[in-house]
Amino acid sequence: MGQRIAPYRVALIVEDDFEVRGLAAALLEETDLKVVETSSAEEALDYLNHHSEEVAFLFADLRLPCLMDGLDLVRTVRLKWPWVRTVLTSGRPLDDKADDVPRDVRFMPKPWRALEVLMEAERAAQSYRRN
Template identity: 80%
Template sequence: MGQKIEPSRIALIVEDDFEVRGLAAALLEETDLRVVETASAEEALDYLRSHAEDVAFLFADVRLPCLMNGVDLARTVRLKWPWVRTVLTSGLSPEDELRDVPRDVRFMPKPWRALEVLIEAERAVQAPRPH
């Protein structure tokens, strides 16, 4: 029997709705990424400050509690950690909230399709690691 190799790269989920976050986590646990869950942009940034080199995929809601929303988080991540593949999601109309989203950030409306999330995660796994 072979040993299961633990994934070394991380999918960081940022979602304040516990059930939606759990659904995304269950889906992403089927990939070659280890899943880390946070409920706010501030929590996600705290995590990234010490683990960014291992984070390959950021999946974040646009509307988040506290001071930063998902768009602010995406802009910060693209500036500081450009290798992190970033996907934003929202149940609201994209025109309302996405004016300032960086061009290389993908938007997925809610309810998102599992296959689309898995494809984005796979692209993150295939991307080169930071030096």
């Protein structure tokens, strides 16, 4: 009998700034997670609609192009895929949006600390389970 191959565990990065996205990807490639990069919430949702069972970690910027921002994205992810560990990040304070962030979503201001990002990714990798 052949060995069962475990599905990938994915870290999904959603960031419209190419350089910042690349920095996050380089950082998360140090984990056991496969890194997938998108530049909008719509691209991220498309990926999730086809591969949600693989996604363990979502790392999303608050300000994104197109119709949905990062807050819309994390709300949707928490409702549809509650097992995905979620971090919202921004270079600006949340201010009036702070109350709108789901309580189980971690907010990290930019510039983020590499160790904090890695710790969140590791927690996601450890608690990942296929739903």
